[in-house]
Amino acid sequence: MIHGAFSVILTAFLFLVGCAPKIQLHSPETVAHVWSALHPQERKDERITAHFSLQVETKERTGRLVGQLWGFSSSVLRLDLASGTGASVAMIRETPELWTAYIPSENKAYRHANAQVGLALFQIPVPFNSKQISNLIIGNLDAVLGQTYTSVHGTRDGRIRFNFAAGDISAVEASEDLESLVLHGQKGWTLVCEKPYESQAFAGHRLFEKFTFSSPEEGKAVLRVKSLEPGGEWQFSDLDLNLPHDVQWMRIISGPHYN
Secondary structure: OHHHHHHHHHHHHHHHHHOOOOOOOOOHHHHHHHHHHOOOOOOOOOEEEEEEEEEEEOOOOEEEEEEEEEEEOOOOEEEEEEEOOOOEEEEEEEOOOOEEEEEOOOOEEEEEOOHHHHHHHHOOOOOOOHHHHHHHHOOOOHHHHOOOOOEEEEOOOOOEEEEOOOOOEEEEEEOOOOOOEEEEEOOOOEEEEEEEEOOHHHOOOOEEEEEEEEEOOOEEEEEEEEEEEEOOOOOHHHHOOOOOOOOEEEOOEEOOEEO
């Protein structure tokens, strides 16, 4: 008798589980609004200037860097990195065709067609180049994603999840109000965007002050935006790297081969 009652209860439980409501996909209007907010219309080759700090925690290094980023968000950018004490660590110039870096303490310079390969020299677990970082800071995911999503669905915590079949990003999760935003990389890393804010200088852009990159293999890096402005007090010539005449040019090794 007890066994029969247990069977009835178990059957009823399985029936209820099978009939449990599915996670509801947000309305098409909401999905379209969130996706559009992540891709704000920007002025072509927008001038920007930003200052930030970068806390790095990896097996190879732990420490704090400060950075200044300026230039045109879609073409030529300069990125200078310094230690917490103010000593210059690297001066970087990036275009769509070439990444160049100068290390003042060593009087050495490096260049490579792939900016990510060059940035790997600094052992910083940030999977983006200067162009992608600048666009993240101004709230535009175009340069990071480079594609539209292949599917979208709701999550158990009420977020909208956009999935991608190719590229470096596997998924993007965002709340309806865009108070939270998380990017998932194909290689297992995550980027959590926190402390959202708005700026009249970047009307229509959803901005974040804090970006936390985490990778089970490469470590963690926390980027905090200290200031952001459109334009800035710099001339086009300030985007150049004025290298010493006796600078030593180095080749970058990527994997087992020279590049």
